Amino acid sequence: WSRYGDVNYVEHVMRYYNSGNGSVVVVGDGTQSFNVEEVHTIMKEYLGRPYVWGGRTPAAGGFDCSGLLEYAFAQIGIDMYGTAQSQYNKTNPVPEDQIKPGDFVFFSTYKPGASHVGMYVGNGQFINANSSGGTSYSSVEEWKNLYPFLGFRRI
Known part of the structure; x- marks a missing residue:
């Protein structure tokens, strides 16, 4: 959006609106510090968009991996600005047997350290922007077979 204002203002306000019966609508199990489904919904809007370094x-016409997460989290007021490595540095490790949707998944694709990131959505899948599929879902296990896996991390 190249002008002032927020084109998604109503959606952003509605997330704080009550359900009509006096109780606040809460989504998720409360174990993440953000509404996972809200961030996932933002990312899903861009499925099929090309990868843009x-x-x-x-x-920009598309996202790179860290840009997709940076943009989606900015929409809900969480600063995840930066590269995959800086996002890695802003998060905390999670043992694989304790992962939950909303955790970040990191790989080293072309240089030492974190060079690729996505958000785990459950069932062994993560949403990400990558050079072969643009914004899409990928299998954690398939990526582990292709690239050094750096683990899951949580905000």
């Missing part, structure tokens, strides 16, 4: 916003 350095893409940080929809205006």
Whole structure:
């Protein structure tokens, strides 16, 4: 959005609106510090968009991996600005037997350290922006067979 204002203002306000019976609507099991489904919904809007190196916003025509997470989390007020490595540095390790949707998954794809990131959505899948499929779902196990796996991490 190249002008002032928030084109998604109503959606952003509605997430704080009550359910009509006086209780606040809460989504998720409360184990993440953010609404996982809300972030996932934002990312799903861009499924099929091409991979764009350095893409940080929809205006770029697509995203790179860290840009997709940076953009989606910014929409809910969480600062995940930066590269895959800086996002790795902003998160905490999670043992694989304790992973939950919303955890980040990191790989080393072309250089030492974290160079690829996605958000785990459950059932062995993560949503990410990658050079072969653009914004898409990928299998954690398949990626583990292709690249060094750096683990799961949580905000």
